Amino acid sequence: xxxxxxxxxxxxxxxxxxxxxxxxxxxxxxxxxxxxxxxxxxxxxxxxxxxxxxxxxxxxxxxxxxxxxxxxxxxxxxxxxxxxx
Numbered sequence: 001x002x003x004x005x006x007x008x009x010x011x012x013x014x015x016x017x018x019x020x021x022x023x024x025x026x027x028x029x030x031x032x033x034x035x036x037x038x039x040x041x042x043x044x045x046x047x048x049x050x051x052x053x054x055x056x057x058x059x060x061x062x063x064x065x066x067x068x069x070x071x072x073x074x075x076x077x078x079x080x081x082x083x084x085x
Contacts, residue, residue, distance in 0.1 A: 004034045028058055036065035 008030060014023065033050045040046045052064045 001031060001035065004031060029061075032058060032062045033065050036062070040065075 005027065008027065012018075012026070037048055037050060040048050048065065050065075052061050056064065
């Protein structure tokens with residue numbers, strides 16, 4: 001996790017245009033998929049796609065990565081429970 005934050009800090013350095021809240025939101029969005037990518041790679045020797053969809057919440061994105069090999073397990077009811085709208 002520390003390495004991911006360091007790389008992201010190098011690629012997207014702080015500046016006047018980006019405040020602390022924007023950086024925190026970006027880290028929240030990146031760390032979940034990165035953690036689960038590492039999990040699937042080390043446990044199953046499988047590389048997963050990091051992109052799940054433009055309208056996914058952080059929770060939906062995390063669940064889709066966690067249950068990557070059985071995406072159909074995310075039922076419409078589960079999607080509704082994870083949605084913030």
